Amino acid sequence: MASVAQLTDWMITEGRRSGDPVKVVSHFCSSLIEEGVPLWRVNIGQRFANPLLIAWGVVWTPDGTDSYDVTHETMLTEGYVGSSFEYILEHRKPLHKSLRQLDPKTEHLSYLEFAELGGTDYYATLMYYGDGSLHGCTFVTQEPDGFSPQHLELIEAALPALSSALEPVTMRKSAKGLLRTYLGDGPSDAVWSGRIKRGERTTLDAVVMFSDLRGFTALSEAAPEADVFDALSGYFDLVVQSVEDNGGDVLKFMGDGILSIFTIATQADHADRCRKAAQAAQSVLTGLTVLNRRRAEAKKPSLDVGIGINVGQVSYGNIGSPGRLDFTVLGGAVNVASRIEGLTKSIGRRVLATSAIAEVSPDLFSPCGFQEVRGLARPIELFSLVEEEL
Numbered sequence: 059m060a061s062v063a064q065l066t067d068w069m070i071t072e073g074r075r076s077g078d079p080v081k082v083v084s085h086f087c088s089s090l091i092e093e094g095v096p097l098w099r100v101n102i103g104q105r106f107a108n109p110l111l112i113a114w115g116v117v118w119t120p121d122g123t124d125s126y127d128v129t130h131e132t133m134l135t136e137g138y139v140g141s142s143f144e145y146i147l148e149h150r151k152p153l154h155k156s157l158r159q160l161d162p163k164t165e166h167l168s169y170l171e172f173a174e175l176g177g178t179d180y181y182a183t184l185m186y187y188g189d190g191s192l193h194g195c196t197f198v199t200q201e202p203d204g205f206s207p208q209h210l211e212l213i214e215a216a217l218p219a220l221s222s223a224l225e226p227v228t229m230r231k232s233a234k235g236l237l238r239t240y241l242g243d244g245p246s247d248a249v250w251s252g253r254i255k256r257g258e259r260t261t262l263d264a265v266v267m268f269s270d271l272r273g274f275t276a277l278s279e280a281a282p283e284a285d286v287f288d289a290l291s292g293y294f295d296l297v298v299q300s301v302e303d304n305g306g307d308v309l310k311f312m313g314d315g316i317l318s319i320f321t322i323a324t325q326a327d328h329a330d331r332c333r334k335a336a337q338a339a340q341s342v343l344t345g346l347t348v349l350n351r352r353r354a355e356a357k358k359p360s361l362d363v364g365i366g367i368n369v370g371q372v373s374y375g376n377i378g379s380p381g382r383l384d385f386t387v388l389g390g391a392v393n394v395a396s397r398i399e400g401l402t403k404s405i406g407r408r409v410l411a412t413s414a415i416a417e418v419s420p421d422l423f424s425p426c427g428f429q430e431v432r433g434l435a436r437p438i439e440l441f442s443l444v445e446e447e448l
Contacts, residue, residue, distance in 0.1 A: 062212065065089045066219035073223035077230070082223045083116040084123045090216060095209045096201035098177065102185075103128070103143060104193045104224060106232035114231065140166045142182035143194045150192065152183040152214075156204060172198050179204030183214065185221045187228070193221075263322040265335040265369045265415070266387065266395040267306070269297050269342065271314035272362040272403065285358065290314060292349050293361055300341035304334040309386060319372070319387055329418040332369055336422045339365045339409045339443055365443075366399025367411040368392075397431045398440060405429065409443035416441035 065086070073082045079102075087100050103115035113128040138144055142153050157173040157180055169180065177198045185193040197213060199205055271293050278286050297316050298308050306320040318338070320331040342363060350360040370391025398410045405426055416423035423441035430437050 061093045062215045065216055069219035069223040074226060077227055079116050079125060079224060079227050080123045083118050086216065086220050087118045090212060093212055095212055096199045097197060098200045099198040101196045103195065104228045105191060106228050111235065136167060141168055142196055146182050146184055146194050147192055150184065152181065155180045176200045178202060181205055181210060185217055187221060187225045260374045261371060262374055264372050265320040265331050265367065266372065266392050267318040267335050267339065268366045268395045268399040269316040270364045270399055272364055274314040289361060296345040296349060297342055300338045300345060303341065304338040306335065306338055332415045332418045335367050336411065336415060336419050336443060339367060340446065343408060343445055363408060364399050364402035365409040366395045367415050368395035368398065369414045393433060394431065397433060401429060407442035410440050413439050413441065
């Protein structure tokens with residue numbers, strides 16, 4: 059098939075180099091249509107390794123091409139259970155199905171939806187990647203006679219070329235997703251681009267925020283393991299969302315503690331980043347109120363936090379052994395943020411900040427006086443975040 063040979067040549071050269079899955083799938087579908095395959099809707103789904111997402115894909119229709127992500131939770135819903143994707147991955151063989159005269163009581167919702175929109179025939183099949191993983195794709199037509207054997211033969215003949223173009227995209231997406239999940243945006247970009255190696259560090263200005271779950275030790279000793287993990291998950295979700303929504307990066311989880319930074323790129327950014335960190339802390343407290351209402355309804359104990367915020371120069375980079383590295387920030391500004399978080403309980407305030415943070419947002423803070431901070435020669439003035447009434 060000369061047409062398949064031309065498509066293969068494009069996929070393993072221009073398509074593979076483009077790194078653009080939308081462009082690749084669009085070209086794949088338009089090439090098949092030119093050869094007479096009556097495509098109406100195509101879904102190319104790819105599984106990958108990620109603790110938050112289990113798959114991603116590209117959907118083509120005559121009106122456009124879009125990409126999507128699939129969470130692990132989706133795999134438990136009726137959208138996946140009983141679908142063609144579940145069938146072909148479980149049985150490891152294609153599925154060819156007419157969309158005419160379907161029984162609404164027994165057929166999967168996706169078939170019924172496509173039929174209602176004018177679909178007449180459906181084909182689901184597998185793509186094979188070099189690492190042995192299996193991926194699914196589906197094809198729907200509105201042609202009255204459906205897909206012919208020749209149409210399906212063309213689709214199957216062209217799929218290895220599509221796999222060769224999409225596999226490197228999936229591998230890069232998977233690797234970048236893992237880096238971002240475990241390191242955050244800034245560190246993951248640095249590691250991916252090769253700018254960071256063991257022992258190498260960058261000195262920069264940043265706002266440092268430490269968050270700690272109060273009473274975690276007691277909770278761990280008294281509650282079942284499942285309840286402890288549930289509490290941590292709710293707390294982590296809340297802090298991470300609050301930090302990222304305000305432009306910060308969560309660098310690491312340390313038991314029930316969370317270390318976040320808000321990088322200051324230029325001096326002009328200083329006030330804004332200090333205020334963003336304060337707003338992130340405020341968002342944590344607001345969200346915690348909502349979270350505790352849900353926990354109360356489920357008869358679970360409420361959660362509380364302590365947060366310390368400071369700004370200053372930090373060293374940012376990789377430390378560790380040749381076989382195991384950790385990405386972190388070090389420096390006096392980090393130590394002070396950690397120490398003042400430790401004072402939140404004794405002072406009786408949930409969020410404490412240094413004067414350098416409070417002075418740029420006087421509307422958000424009230425003074426707590428001068429306090430002794432371990433490791434510092436003299437007391438420093440601390441400020442507590444004004445908590446919003448809910």
